[in-house]
Amino acid sequence: MRLKTKLVLWLTALMFAIVLLLSALFVGELLRQRIEQTAATNDVMAHEVLLATRSSVELGLRQQPPTDTSDKGVHDAVVLVLQQQSTLIELMNAIVRYSPTVQDVSVTDAYGTTIISTDPDAVGHPFPFRTSLTRVQTGGMVLQTREVFGPPRVLDISQTLERNGFPFLIVHVGVRSTFLKNSYEPWLRAALWFALLAGLASMVAAALTANAALRPIEQISSQLERLTLRAGEGAEPTPAASSGSDAVVRVAKTISRLGEQMRSTEAGYSALQANLNQMLDTLRDGVMLFTADRRAVMVSDAVAYFLNSPAEVEGTSSSMVGKQLEEIFLPGSALGEAVLAVFDSGEQASVSEVTLEDGRQVQVSVDRIEDERGGGSMGTLLTLRDTESAAQLGQELEISRRLAAIGRLTAGVGHEVKNPINAMVVHLELLRGKLAGVHGEAAVGAQRHVEILAGEMQRLDRVVQTLADFSRPMELHLRDRDLRHVVGVVVELTAAEMQENGVRVQVDEPRDPLMVRVDGELIQQALLNLVLNAMQAMKHGGNIEVRVRRDHQFAVVEVADDGEGIPPEVLPRIFELYFTTKPKGSGIGLAMTYRILQMHGGTLDVRSNTDAAAGERGTVFTFRLPVAGGTVAGTAANRKVMGERV
Template identity: 70%
Template sequence: MRLKTKLVLSATGLTFAIVLVLSALFLSELLRQRIEQTAAANDVLVHEVWLEMRKAVETGLRANPPVDRSDEALHRAVVDALRSETALMQVMNTIVRYSPTVQDVSVTDAHGLTLLSTDPDAVDQPAVFRFSLASVQNGPISRQMRVVFGKPRVLDISQSLERNGAPFLVVHVGVRSTFLKNAYEPWLLDALIFAALAALAAMLSAGLLANVALRPLESISARLESLTKAGGPIPERLLESRSTRSDAVVRVTKTLDRLGEQMRTQEAGYTALQANLNQMLDTLRDGVLLFTADRRAVMVSDAVAYFLGAPLNQDHEKLVGMRLEEIFAPDSVLGEAVLEAFAEGGQVSAQALTLEDGRQVQFSLDRISGQIDEELAGAGSVATLLTLRDMESVAQLGQELEVARRLAAIGRLTAGVGHEVKNPINAMVLHLELLRGKLAPGGAEAFGGAQRHVEILSGEMQRLDRVVQTLADFSRPMELHLKEQDLRQVVEVVMELTAAEMQENRVQVMVDGPREPLMVRVDAQLMQQALLNLLLNGMQAMPEGGAMVVRMRRDHQFAVVEVIDEGEGIPKELLPRIFELYFTTKPKGSGIGLAMTYRILQLHGGAMEVRSNADPGSVERGTTFTFRVPVASGVGGESRKAAGAVQKELGERV
């Protein structure tokens, strides 16, 4: 079966199902309305009988009052009044005779005993239980269908005459379901015929409209085939068979597959370039913007926000597509210089600027020739690459490289020293143990003083052995177990580990972090060790206690943690040396913790810096350690368009 035929049949079948459902709802609503009309009409008859009954009771009791005040005397008087009133019986018989749905009419007392009825055999007999027509009227459509067209039964419509707030006499009108069925069948048959005709008409219309709607596929298929022929050779697996050439839908599908194959082939070369460019922009500290000839940005790196003073959580992808004048404010130092350079139309190489907040930046302007073909060359179209560089970041990067070189040199040195010193120490320890055994207590008194010197030598060798072992541990390559972690949870674990010691040393630690997760790809245990070293270092700098703040935030592509203490501070002349191995300002410090922390951050592609104020009279006295680690890839939205956007923008002008 052709796909076109399947689509037409599917549309027709769907239309038939919809019409069928609507027809069922239409018929059910008609049945409900008819039952409501029947109930309303018979309710009028019940009230008519009820009025005649009340009139008969009032007239009979006035003519023949009860012999006493007992309930039995009143009951006999009411029964005599009802049976002696011929007008009431005439009304009841008239209803049964002329109403098409009523089977009988009766009057019962409060105990259900039939006092008066159009059926003589029911008089003085208990009334038979019947379902109320009101319950059928208010019930679901399934019950209405079952009652009207199912097993014959009699439904009841009643109205009571009350005495002292309780039913005294009750009028019953019995409606037979077969009478309802006979009354409803004519219009129900007409409604079914109408629904069938409507469904047939809808199916024919749907089939015709579907067939007409699919006709333009022939012309669409022809145009798509011309595109595929112009795009190059067609793979044999996508060629059409003779059985499908006449099916327009299949032809369009095959043609779209061929176009997709050609597009994937042509774009495969750009995918790797785009991935490399995105990775470079993610880790680049310089702000990079690429503008087309009409000064519209087609590529923006995350670091641009740092130079514009934008909020850290701003969606910088919105800058893509904006004009140069919309990105750089003309009343700012940077904006004025950039707009002036664009207006002059030349090249700018590392022009230095001082921003309003005192930051030293450089910007460069490089023109990219747009002479792709003669038409583009005649238009003089060019693209412009704007690069923004923070001189403070350059200096900081140089300092980090210098520290890294020092640590690398120390690592190479310790590896050699540890190997050369470890073996002699082991031999010396062995011979000292032998000498100690020979100079055991109880020997000659001449050797009594030598025992003490042996003990001193042994202790010093053990201390030297620990130093060498530390050197070996520091130079040993670390095996990282990287996993995406929420940096807030890493900090929380360290807070739990140090809580008791901080409380004992009267140090109050406050954590200030973002509400949203701060995801990083790190070795959780090593990061906890690095943060633990900073917290303990801050605690030891406050021997009298104090306050410490651990602050977390996101700075573009980096997660930043600051450990701020209000301790004694580090003198300015010692700051460049604090990350050197074995350098310490504490009497009992080892000089290993900060060096190890710096190394851990290096292994994670991060960086670390320190600011300190050692002035005893300053209110800002204390030290702030700041480390940065890259956020996990894929967290947050990208903030630039890839190289494909450049190709698209320039391609539209060709």
């Protein structure tokens, strides 16, 4: 069955169900109104009988007062009076005779015994239980339908005559359900026919409406098929499109093909954009792409590093997009003059070097992108490279190579030394056990030598374990962390030790979060090593300043102390494994810190001044980490002095 046919049938069935439900509610409401009318009419009759009964009792007792005034005597007198009142009995018979729904009328006493009734056989007998018509009237449609159209039964309408606040006589009007059914059947049959005709009409109308509403799908299908063929560069139509199949199915398949083409194109574009952004973020070189009219369309974050003038730098790299070349590189600056000169040369590719105002050597490279179809230049790629940064990168690579070689060496040495150490420890314990049973001065001397050997073996084992820990691969658990929070945790951890050594810590950090994607525990360990080194460099106390800031695409943390400084001949070796100038140092802290930052794509630099007369005596360790994507750091600093707390 075609999908269009299914939709038409489904809409038709839905419309019929709605009309059927509304029709049932309509018939139910009519039934409720008829029952209310019947109950109201018969209730009036019951009141008439009640008034006639009261008049008859009052008149009869006035004419024949009871000799016995007890309750039983009064009851017997009332029974006798009612049974002698022919007028009351005629009224009750008239109601039964002329009402189409009333079966009988009875008057009972408070004990349920029938005194008079239109049914002579019921007099003197207990009145049977009957369902109240009032209960049916206030009930739901299901109850009303079951009572009226179910098995034949008699429904009751009652009115009570009270004496001294208690029921004395009760008038019952019996309504036969069969009479109600016969009375309701004519209008009920008409209502059902009306509901049936309305349902059929709604089905026809729904079918015509659905068919008319779905007809434009044919036009939509043809338009989508042409769009798909155009997107597929003239591909052959699919069997679904060329055949006379259901239009709804063709539209669904065509939209699915268009969706796949769009998702494929979007995925390729997103991957290309992500790769390009990642490449630009990791580059230290400034990269800019200009159109043929010298307007910037792509700018890497590193470009801001080369622009020093506030007039040249108005914001992040995104603010430079769309600007002209002359708006970014002002002619009055050394870099601006060099870039404009290279652009004006008109050469296909050119390279020049320029010295900036701050002494940095920058290499300017220009590559022009030509249109392969002979349409001239499409754009220009500008690259700015700091030669000092290139040399620094080479130095970092050399340190990394040394650390890698040391790691391979320590892993092998640790493995080879561990097993002999274990064997020596075992035999040393056996020797200690044998000497325990020997006495004398020679035994005491031998025992002392054994203890010395045991202590040295333990120290050697710790050294081997340190080798194993350093060479063991680290697993990074990266997530976005606020670098300010990492610094705060380290300061809290070292607070007590700083106070004991008379060291005052001062933190200078930005107001806004500075997010980096790092393993928080490893970065805390790296920063902790730097802070403790700074504290240990000041034997008589002093000040440590931790400065947190953003430098373009990098987050920077500086740990500065005012200690004695590191001698120039020692400075190149401080990152080497096991190199230390401390009597109790292990020589692994700075090497581990360097390794942690290297694993996060960061760098670690150091500068030191040992001149006692200099104003900036001391050592400054600086590490950089790439900023997490989308982070904007504030420029205003929030300075916190933590000397009172630590």
